[in-house]
Amino acid sequence: MALLQRRTQRRNTSSRTSHEAWPTSEALSFRELREILHRMPKIDLHRHLEGSLRLQTLTEIALEHGIDLPSYRTEDLRRYVQARNDEPDYHRFLAKFRLLRRFYQSRAALERIAAEVVADAAEDNVRYLELRFNPIALSRAQRFPLRDVVEWVTGAISQAQQTHPVTVRLILQIGRDEVPRVAEEILELALAYRARGIVGLDLAGDEVNYPAHRLAHIYQRARQEGLGVTIHAGEAGGAANVRDAILRFHAQRIGHGLHAMENSEVVRLLMERNIALEVCPTSNLQTGAIYSFSHHPLPDMLALGLRATLNTDDPSISDTTLTDEYLVAVTAMGLNLEQIRTMVFNALDAAFLPEVERASLREQFTAWDTLQILEEP
Numbered sequence: 001m002a003l004l005q006r007r008t009q010r011r012n013t014s015s016r017t018s019h020e021a022w023p024t025s026e027a028l029s030f031r032e033l034r035e036i037l038h039r040m041p042k043i044d045l046h047r048h049l050e051g052s053l054r055l056q057t058l059t060e061i062a063l064e065h066g067i068d069l070p071s072y073r074t075e076d077l078r079r080y081v082q083a084r085n086d087e088p089d090y091h092r093f094l095a096k097f098r099l100l101r102r103f104y105q106s107r108a109a110l111e112r113i114a115a116e117v118v119a120d121a122a123e124d125n126v127r128y129l130e131l132r133f134n135p136i137a138l139s140r141a142q143r144f145p146l147r148d149v150v151e152w153v154t155g156a157i158s159q160a161q162q163t164h165p166v167t168v169r170l171i172l173q174i175g176r177d178e179v180p181r182v183a184e185e186i187l188e189l190a191l192a193y194r195a196r197g198i199v200g201l202d203l204a205g206d207e208v209n210y211p212a213h214r215l216a217h218i219y220q221r222a223r224q225e226g227l228g229v230t231i232h233a234g235e236a237g238g239a240a241n242v243r244d245a246i247l248r249f250h251a252q253r254i255g256h257g258l259h260a261m262e263n264s265e266v267v268r269l270l271m272e273r274n275i276a277l278e279v280c281p282t283s284n285l286q287t288g289a290i291y292s293f294s295h296h297p298l299p300d301m302l303a304l305g306l307r308a309t310l311n312t313d314d315p316s317i318s319d320t321t322l323t324d325e326y327l328v329a330v331t332a333m334g335l336n337l338e339q340i341r342t343m344v345f346n347a348l349d350a351a352f353l354p355e356v357e358r359a360s361l362r363e364q365f366t367a368w369d370t371l372q373i374l375e376e377p
């Protein structure tokens with residue numbers, strides 16, 4: 001049955017507005033569903049530059065710079081870089097970054113990697129992306145000055161946006177094991193590069209062994225200065241980490257936040273403060289944060305009215321795209337297309353953008369809502 005005919009199979013609800021022509025996901029084949037989700041303009045608030053390197057690019061950089069690898073065939077590299085066939089494990093997942101960080105060998109390599117992230121996001125019809133990176137991690141291979149790294153990445157991203165239909169903003173990331181002096185330096189860089197698209201500060205890394213309370217004041221200051229704050233919490237650690245992220249670090253968004261659902265007090269806190277949850281299902285499966293997609297708390301988050309969003313985390317490590325994550329949400333978690341749409345608009349509301357820019361982006365997404373999604377492929 002053609003998609004056009006199925007447009008008449010509408011769900012009978014009175015709350016429909018501009019998206020009233022959405023087909024039900026049950027009526028679509030897997031291929032048609034994937035096409036719709038791919039074509040749909042999307043927002044990714046949680047993607048790491050360091051987890052977004054194309055395999056082909058890795059091979060080419062390795063050959064160019066003489067990086068010692070177990071193999072130089074792109075397909076062979078897959079099992080070293082990607083987590084898809086690994087036993088789910090948080091620390092094993094994080095260890096993938098140790099290999100990936102060897103590829104930041106030159107300014108040209110860094111700029112290429114950054115530009116390719118923008119191209120890949122645009123190809124997946126991501127129309128607004130908040131990309132995060134840890135300048136320490138990118139500087140380490142060649143001991144580049146941190147400021148140079150930030151300069152190169154912001155420059156490459158801004159140039160790539162001129163040729164791809166995606167708006168990109170940047171978040172600087174601090175590791176949980178970072179010393180306060182270096183963390184402060186990263187905050188200063190974030191503030192200094194606001195005009196170049198840096199909009200927020202993130203805390204990431206080993207949540208089990210590093211509560212990172214000694215860094216909390218840096219995030220409080222980031223908020224006072226007008227930067228957005230997002231904290232990885234409740235992924236490998238418990239609900240208490242999510243509470244800390246909100247109360248001590250003043251987070252407006254939580255990376256993952258799955259274990260918050262185990263504590264009603266923390267759930268209430270998320271609701272009262274309208275904190276956004278950056279959910280990344282495939283990553284959650286691969287880190288062992290969930291046992292299976294059917295155990296994922298995302299449907300419960302949405303049922304409670306929490307501000308849940310859907311994101312990729314590390315497309316290269318997880319071998320995924322945002323379209324794939326949407327597909328998983330529909331086919332493996334039972335969400336419908338209206339819930340998918342809700343998450344896109346949740347992401348829009350939670351983006352670290354000034355209100356004027358948010359309003360303009362909302363206009364675009366509202367216009368795209370019916371125009372693009374339902375056009376015939």
Ligand SMILES: [Zn+2]
Nearest residue numbers: 048232255313
């Ligand atoms: Zn992450």
